[in-house]
Amino acid sequence: MLALAIGIYSIRKKKVIFPTFVLFMLYLFYAPVKWVFHAFSMNDLLVDEILVEIQNTVYLNKFKKQTERKVILLPQCLRSSECRARCDPLYGFICTKCGRCDVGEIMKEAEKRDFKVFVVPGSSFVKKIFKEYRPTSCIGVACPVELSESMQKTSVIPSQGVYLINDGCFETKVNVADVISKMELVSPIPNESVLKTITLSDLEKKGDV
């Protein structure tokens, strides 16, 4: 309960204290703590959210330093019910960016920032991807329960978690801006104005020609 209280305090104050202690205790007593929440009709997802937020903070600096083989793991439930993507036995669903769901939008943004996106049908695919692709960092999108569990399992590489907006395992949603802001932590795209090509008329206005 002390670890839980510290975790809640850390999230409210946006300042994580004693992260190792909180993570250790909450993972160790995960089931009993969830049971207590359930018994008192409290939202037990708070436990998972605390775990994810603390993991995000703990791994933030290491995550920012990874520049190669960065991956984003998306759950297959984000796909539209009309999705026609082929499922590769090794890499999961191969999104064609048809525009029917947010996966395509995330793919486009990821390509700009050199992230590889995998739309995974299940945890067995995550193992295969880790073995074959050997990512150095990971952004995971899932519901809080799955995120807290998978972030513990994938703690060998620095990761950042983003929650789904809705639950239900069917046509779920994620805030695409949240996923982009995680990518921006390591691969920010310079402001368009900085990249704007200087034209002859710009120089003429400045009086340089």
Ligand code: SF4
């Ligand atoms: S954008 Fe990709 S994942 Fe979404 S429906 Fe189209 S092919 Fe499927």
